[in-house]
Amino acid sequence: MIVQTLSETKAPVTEQPIFELIEVEQVFEVPKPGRSLFSRETVGLRALDGVRLNIRKGTSLAVVGESGSGKSTLLRVLLGLDRPTGGRALYRSKPILEGRATGVEFARDVAMVYQDARGSLDPRMTIGALIAEPLRHFKIVPRQDEAARVSQLLDRVGLPADAADRYPSGLSGGQVRRVAIARALASEPSVLVADEAVSGLDVSTQAQLLILLRSLQRDMGLTLIFITHDLGVASFLCEEIAIMYLGRIVETGPTDAVLDAPSHPYSAALRAAAPQFFEPLSEPLSGEIPSPLNLPAGCRFSTRCPKVQDNCRLKDPQLGKLGPRRAVACLHPLEQQ
Amino acid sequence: MSVQMTKGVAAAPIAATPSPSAKSRRSVFIRRPFFTAALLVAVAYVLAAIFAPHVAPFDPVKQDFNVMMKAPSVVHWMGTDSYGQDILSRVIFGARYALIIGIFSVMIGAVGGLVIGLAAGLSGGWAEWGLMRLIDAILALPSLILAVAFIAILGQGVDKVVIAVGLSMIGPFARTVRSDVMQVRVQLFIEAAQLMSISYLRVVVRHVLPNVIFPLAVQVTIRVSEAILVSSSLSFLGIGVTPPTPDWGLMISEGRDFVSFAPWMSAMPGFALALLLIALSIVGDGVREEFDPKLGKES
Ligand SMILES: Nc1ncnc2c1ncn2[C@@H]1O[C@H](COP(=O)(O)OP(=O)(O)OP(=O)(O)O)[C@@H](O)[C@H]1O
Ligand code: SF4
Ligand SMILES: [Mg+2]
Numbered sequence: 001m002i003v004q005t006l007s008e009t010k011a012p013v014t015e016q017p018i019f020e021l022i023e024v025e026q027v028f029e030v031p032k033p034g035r036s037l038f039s040r041e042t043v044g045l046r047a048l049d050g051v052r053l054n055i056r057k058g059t060s061l062a063v064v065g066e067s068g069s070g071k072s073t074l075l076r077v078l079l080g081l082d083r084p085t086g087g088r089a090l091y092r093s094k095p096i097l098e099g100r101a102t103g104v105e106f107a108r109d110v111a112m113v114y115q116d117a118r119g120s121l122d123p124r125m126t127i128g129a130l131i132a133e134p135l136r137h138f139k140i141v142p143r144q145d146e147a148a149r150v151s152q153l154l155d156r157v158g159l160p161a162d163a164a165d166r167y168p169s170g171l172s173g174g175q176v177r178r179v180a181i182a183r184a185l186a187s188e189p190s191v192l193v194a195d196e197a198v199s200g201l202d203v204s205t206q207a208q209l210l211i212l213l214r215s216l217q218r219d220m221g222l223t224l225i226f227i228t229h230d231l232g233v234a235s236f237l238c239e240e241i242a243i244m245y246l247g248r249i250v251e252t253g254p255t256d257a258v259l260d261a262p263s264h265p266y267s268a269a270l271r272a273a274a275p276q277f278f279e280p281l282s283e284p285l286s287g288e289i290p291s292p293l294n295l296p297a298g299c300r301f302s303t304r305c306p307k308v309q310d311n312c313r314l315k316d317p318q319l320g321k322l323g324p325r326r327a328v329a330c331l332h333p334l335e336q337q
Numbered sequence: 338m339s340v341q342m343t344k345g346v347a348a349a350p351i352a353a354t355p356s357p358s359a360k361s362r363r364s365v366f367i368r369r370p371f372f373t374a375a376l377l378v379a380v381a382y383v384l385a386a387i388f389a390p391h392v393a394p395f396d397p398v399k400q401d402f403n404v405m406m407k408a409p410s411v412v413h414w415m416g417t418d419s420y421g422q423d424i425l426s427r428v429i430f431g432a433r434y435a436l437i438i439g440i441f442s443v444m445i446g447a448v449g450g451l452v453i454g455l456a457a458g459l460s461g462g463w464a465e466w467g468l469m470r471l472i473d474a475i476l477a478l479p480s481l482i483l484a485v486a487f488i489a490i491l492g493q494g495v496d497k498v499v500i501a502v503g504l505s506m507i508g509p510f511a512r513t514v515r516s517d518v519m520q521v522r523v524q525l526f527i528e529a530a531q532l533m534s535i536s537y538l539r540v541v542v543r544h545v546l547p548n549v550i551f552p553l554a555v556q557v558t559i560r561v562s563e564a565i566l567v568s569s570s571l572s573f574l575g576i577g578v579t580p581p582t583p584d585w586g587l588m589i590s591e592g593r594d595f596v597s598f599a600p601w602m603s604a605m606p607g608f609a610l611a612l613l614l615i616a617l618s619i620v621g622d623g624v625r626e627e628f629d630p631k632l633g634k635e636s
Contacts, residue, residue, distance in 0.1 A: 079532060100534070107534035119525035124547045133543075137535055187533070 018092060018191060018223055019055040019078055024048055025086030026073050026247075033293065045292050047073040048084065049247040049300075052319045052327075057190070060217050060224035062234035062255060064270075065244030066289060071227045074244070075195055078225065079112060108138045111184035115196035115227075117177045121168045127154070127179050128164030134186040153182040157212060174205035178212070185216070191223040192216075199229065210237055231270060235259055243267050246292055246300045249319055253326030263322055263333040265307045299331065307332055365627050372623035378616035386432040395423035397430040397583040406599045416601040418591065420581075424601065427583035428609045434584050435613065438499050439565040445503025446564070447557050450510020455549070457511065458518025459541065469515070475508035481567050483508075488576050498577050502564050513556055517549040558621035562614040569610055585610045 026048035032041040047070045055061055063071050076082040077089050080100035089096045091106065099106040114120035121130050131150045135141055141149045151161040157178040168176055177197060184192055197213070198206040214237055217224045228234055234241050234255055241255040243266065251264040262268040289304075290296055296303045298313040305312065312331055319329040366373040385392055394414075401421035409416040415424035457468035475483065480502070487501035521527065522545060530540045569586030571577030578584045580591070585606040592602030 081528070081532065104534040107532065112529070112532055114525055114529065116525055120529040122526045122530075122544050122548070124551065133530075134533055137533055 016057065016093075017054040018057045019053070019096075019225075020090040020093070021051050021053040021074075021077070021087065022090070023087035024051040024053075024074075024077060024084045024089055026070070026077060026082065027085045030293070043293055046247050046295060047292060048077065049295070050316075050318060051087070051247070051249055053242060053249055053252070055223065055225065057223055058221050059240055060222075060226065060238040061240045061242060062238035063225065063227045063242050063244060064229070064231060064234050067229070068289070068292065069244040070247040070292075071244060072195060073247075075193060075225070075227060079110065079193060080106065104138060108134075108187045109189050110191040110193060111187055111189035113177070113180045113184050113192065113194040113197045115199065117180035117197075118168055118173075120180060121176065121183070123168055125167075126164060127159075127166055127168065127171070130168075130179065131164070131183050131186050134183060138187045140186065140188060149186075153186055156185065156216075157182045158208075173201055174209065177201070177209055181209075181212070181216070185220075189222070191225065193225045195227045196229070197226065198233065206233075213237060231259065243270065246290065246295065248300060248329060250301065250329045251327070252319070253323075257326065261334075263326065263328040264301075264330045265305045265334065266301050268334055269304075269306070301330075307334070365623075369623055369627070371619055372627075375616040375619035375623070378612060379620055382432050382613050382616070383436065385429050386436050389430045389433055393423075393426035393429040395426040397422065397426040398581045399423075406595065406602070408599075409601055415605040416599070418588070418602050419595060419599075422581075422583075424588070424605050427588060428585070428606055430583040431585045431588065431606060431609065432613070434495060434578065434582065435565045435569070435610070438495065438502065438568040439561040441499045442502035442564045442568070443506065443557050443561050445500065446506025446510050446560070447553060449503070449507035450512075451514050451549075451553060453507065453511040454514025455518060455541075455546075458515040458522065459545070468511075472508050472511045472515075475505075476512065480505040480509070480563070481570055484567050484571060485574070485576065488571060493576060493579050495578050495582070498568050498571060501571075502567050505567065506560060506564060509560070510553070510556065514549055514553060517552050518545060521545050521548045552625075555621060555625040558624055559618060562617040562621075565610070565617075566614060 025046070027044040027046050029042040030045045032039070032043045035041045051070075051074060053074075063074060065071050073082070077084050078096065080089075080091075080096040083097055091099045091110070096106075125133070128147070128150050131153055132146050135146055135149055136143075147164075150164055154161055154163055159175060159178050159182070163171070163175070163179070168179065171179065181197075194213070198209045201209070210233060213224070213226075216222060217237075224238065226234070226238055238255050240252065241258050242249045242252045243258070243264065244250065245266050251258060251262065251267045258267060259271055262271050290300070296313075298311075298315055299305065299308075299317055302308050302312040309332060315331060317329045317331045319327050322328045322333060366376075399422065401417075403421065404413065404417050405421045406419055407413055407417045407421075413423050413425065415428060417423055418427070453468055453472065457465045457472070460468070478486075483505035484498075484501045487504050488497060491497040491501055527540060527544055530544055531537075535543075568577055569584070569589070572584045572586030573590045575587075575590060577586060580587060588606040589603045589610075592599065592604075592606075595602055
């Protein structure tokens with residue numbers, strides 16, 4: 001894939017990935033289960049293992065996976081909050097951490113909407129002050145235009161201008177998410193990263209937020225990276241999808257294509273579980289999800305895979321190309337009709 | 338979208354008005370009658386302290402041996418003491434000393450506690466360990482004992498009492514500040530600020546400090562009464578302010594020997610002290626419950 005990007009330097013700028021993850025690995029040292037009280041033994045928890053991902057500018061990508069599959073860990077690497085223990089994580093062809101360390105440009109360009117939107121807002125600041133903070137920090141507008149820009153942003157996310165005088169504790173869950181989105185947009189980013197930005201809300205509020213996010217993404221040409229449990233949300237909001245299982249992306253491609261004709265048995269199982277819109281992923285398969293402390297030998301899905309064959313327990317499949325825009329990490333990908 | 342908005346507003350009626358704080362501030366006096374009463378009492382003490390020379394009927398240190406130990410009467414509302422000094426005037430002037438000592442010593446305690454608590458909460462590692470052992474060592478002793486020890490070093494007098502009581506309160510303040518800092522610094526909004534590449538110092542000033550100052554201010558209102566109590570105890574023990582200063586603790590102590598036949602000598606200053614302490618703690622609680630935006634109603 002590196003070779004490919006190098007050979008494509010003459011390709012249009014839009015094809016240059018904005019984020020590029022090459023064999024990214026994140027191993028947490030955690031206390032060994034069952035260790036004695038005084039022992040300091042630790043074991044490596046492979047939260048991310050051989051993650052390969054290219055994110056094109058202007059695309060919208062859904063990262064989908066069961067709980068514990070490493071979605072939030074992946075996000076923290078993308079945001080430069082954690083240093084991956086292995087592999088390379090690039091932003092506009094430079095290491096992400098380097099970008100974060102040199103100036104505020106990375107922080108301005110890549111904005112985040114937290115799942116716990118309320119927790120991400122200082123409870124002692126008014127909504128107006130919260131939105132003005134990035135405006136001022138990144139010197140987006142002169143001081144005298146701040147108030148006008150704040151009400152413009154509030155309007156953009158569908159909140160009344162007088163919300164600026166309230167505190168987060170006086171807003172409903174849906175309104176707080178809107179504030180978090182307005183705050184993220186204040187720095188005029190080109191990338192918006194959202195972790196479960198609509199979960200835990202009632203269905204109509206979720207729908208309104210999704211419509212808002214989609215229109216923002218289209219109107220402002222944002223690159224959207226959206227973590228979700230929900231295949232319905234993924235297909236509504238995102239052109240592309242990355243399906244994670246136990247710390248690895250096992251299938252990527254255009255959302256419709258992947259969901260219509262999954263190549264990886266895990267994607268197929270997710271799809272076959274006929275997930276409801278606005279319902280978190282149901283247990284798609286029988287058998288327990290293995291612990292990331294003790295990954296199965298060979299393919300990590302081999303303990304639950306309905307299509308498992310003998311060599312699956314010997315060889316660990318990497319994410320490899322399958323057709324022009326799709327990739328799958330399986331030794332025996334499902335046939336495409 | 339407009340449908341959702343009206344719904345959200347309906348779900349949060351308190352927040353629906355443009356300036357909710359102004360509204361709740363107006364109605365708090367009606368909603369909390371005890372708070373209102375306590376506040377009025379506290380304000381009355383403050384006014385009495387400020388205008389003591391104008392409201393006190395007599396000179397608080399004027400001795401008149403013709404009217405020694407007179408029971409409360411029309412002339413001497415609270416009676417007189419063994420030197421013939423008017424107790425009401427002494428109680429009114431005593432409010433001055435009580436409030437001055439209470440407020441200034443709490444300020445010393447709060448500022449010292451804020452500095453040490455912030456340093457301990459933010460530093461971590463050895464510095465934090467050292468600071469906390471220091472605080473623990475101070476805290477092991479009740480503030481009265483500690484204040485006695487400081488008085489022993491500093492000597493007697495109003496200014497010495499302020500310093501001694503203030504120093505003795507640094508420990509408790511530092512401990513609460515530190516635990517607040519530790520709670521705040523792991524909050525998501527701190528990470529969100531760091532994600533914006535806001536410098537550490539700015540994050541501390543803009544997001545950590547405001548979130549610990551507020552609980553500290555509440556602590557201050559509550560602990561003023563503790564400081565007054567400790568300072569009165571010092572003078573009761575005869576090691577605080579010196580006679581003939583009209584100090585409540587001193588007055589209670591002086592009246593002790595005559596309690597069987599002139600009970601008003603101790604009772605009047607004692608009552609003044611108790612009423613002020615109760616009023617201050619009710620006000621402190623009310624302030625905390627009413628003005629903490631974190632306790633706002635969520636829908
Ligand atoms: N700081 C950490 N230290 C140790 N283990 C961690 C840490 N962060 C995450 N993990 C582990 O890494 C794995 C992946 O966690 P992660 O939070 O990325 O999952 P997720 O896909 O976001 O799950 P969810 O959908 O529940 O949010 C989990 O097994 C988790 O226990
Ligand atoms: S490699 Fe084998 S076990 Fe793994 S998903 Fe593919 S078929 Fe299933
Ligand atoms: Mg997560």
